[in-house]
Amino acid sequence: MSLKTTETTESNLASSPTISAAEPESAGAATTLAGLPHALAGLPHARILPEDSGVQLNLGDLWAYRELLFFLTWRDIKVRYKQTLMGVAWVVVQPLLTMLIFTLVFNRFAQLDSGPIPYPLFAYSGLLLWTFFSTAISSGTNSLISNTSLVTKVYFPRAFIPAAAAVAGLVDLGVGSVLLVALAVYYRVHVTWGLLLLPVFVMLAAALALGVGMISAALTVKYRDLRHTLPFVLQVWMFASPVIYPVRVVPPRWRWLIAANPMTGILEGFRSSLAGLEFDWALIAVPLVVAPLLLAVAFYVFRRLEDTFADVI
């Protein structure tokens, strides 16, 4: 019987990475089959190298397995909305109630001035983006240990596990945005071309969350106690970001510190684009540099630790 080579060459590259291409310097670890017979010409080739032969980025696998990212995200969303009684409503209710409380406390009692944006809109937009950000990090962090059987029983780029958690969060963000639009219409915000940049800030938040989430997920596999410190870190981070207060209220000598927080630029840019205000490019430059850089570093760190996941999880 002949092999179904037509299926293997083009369409079914799912588990057919060419790792060897990425690792030319370690070719000595496994010699190439002498005189490769013609019959093997169309087959995908993989070379498994020992642990000490360095980090293999396997970028090709990310593409080959791209459909799996979709399926994992789809599973996360489907399961979440099936399990919760209130389903979709919960995604809106949570930031809405938080916004009402903060409006009452900061706006009515403490008379906090949120500038040109009405406080309810200010707080809701901040909380919506922050909820996405912190949920993506915390579910990303726990994603590996709650998918143990995937890690120990089958191969695919494990970065997809925290990534699926982050992408699934985007759906919640989308649902929660319905109320954001309603609030924006109610408060009659000016629509400008700046609104087109809104997805950019969402993407920056997603990239930052994924970067942090991948590193903490990889470390949590080995050091389980990190999981317990994460809620505290996120809480502190939230109060160090202009989620419920504007940057203006921060004393000038502490401005540099809050600006160094990449979430500051993301939140400010998100609101400016939403309400048609001037962009503070100095603040926005920070996440523009930090988020992609962190994501790249996180991917490297994750890949480095990934090969040991199955052994320690």
Add this chain to the structure above:
Amino acid sequence: MEPVLVRVENVSKRYRIGALHRGYDTFREMLTGALAARFRRLTRGDNVDDGRTLWALKDVNLEVRRGEILGIVGRNGAGKSTLLKILSRITRPTAGGVEIYGRVGSLLEVGTGFHPDLTGRENIFLNGAILGMRKTEIDHKFDEIVAFSELEKFIDTPVKFYSSGMYVRLAFSVAAHLEPEILIMDEVLAVGDATFQQKCLDKMHEIRRQGRTIFFVSHNLPAITRLCKRAVLLEAGQVVAEGSPQEVVNHYLSSSWKAGAERVWAEASDAPGDGVVRLRGVRVLDERGEPSAAVDIRRPVYIELTYDVLEDGHALTPVFELFNEEGTEVFSTHDTGEEWRRRERARGRYTSAVLVPGNLLAEGSLIAHVSIMSHFPSTILHVRVKNAVAFQVLDEPGGTSARGDYVGPMPGVVRPLLEWTTRADSAEG
């Protein structure tokens, strides 16, 4: 000669025993541990092999050609799963490398990634994608998968409402429709009811006919001997035997049961027994009288024992007890031959043999306990050796055995070939 699709070269895998036992560390311990390790390195030098490591695999070399089905046998902890995990790229070897030509599909568990809250339909897509199938491929095979699982009525029910049998059926159906060049399977046939197992075995035969390459780990030794063309035996992380499945399975049985087809006590001082009789040898023989660890189910087999009688005047009865792999006693038999029954023996060496006819024992591994007793004046057990000899009964499908053309598992401790008659009462033509 078919080309080599998988070449495993000097693969070793080391685990830290501490990591194995505890599973994970805490960040706090890591910080304190790092300081302690640095201090240790300063005081007595760095030593990796400090007794807290375990070699799950050590210098394993294998070559598997296209269309081969390689059976991997070995006790728990011998390194079988670690080898499969390295081949599936779930974990990397500590040393050595593997070269693979072709798409790899691994089935280390049935239903990996199944989510209880999702329906059967949703899980087919999810599980298929996890196993490496494309969406278009799953779309294309969806109806076939559902039909194979026989779960058409429940396909839109969340799998948490499935019985365990239904769950396994759905999971195996997805896996059975995976079409990689190289399939890696860990003990997945050990699931499901007999009918479904039959279906799975049929599927395996089909996969074999398609010329795909399979790595097959199983404790089901008859399945290994029937399905595989070649087998390896792993012991403590090393390949200790390689060859035809029958030879390897026999090697495995003799090393794990510490019993083979032949057992001899060369020194009189070692021979088990009492002052009356001492056992000197036990053998499993085929019909030509050759020691044989594997016999065709249709052929007779002789079990023979040799013993020294040290004292005159005892009427001795040799006894065999035969057990199967599950530890079920198949039967026991006492020597009732007229010639020596109730007859006092003179000192000297004797050999007694019993003929076990063909088409009696069921397929599988059998192990024999042997004893010699006397009944006059009262019953005395002079010697009893447990697990003295072991052998395999093989049953190839398509032959003249009780199996006929059926290839699936046949339960039962015996497998007699019985006479059947069929009368055509009202057949056309």
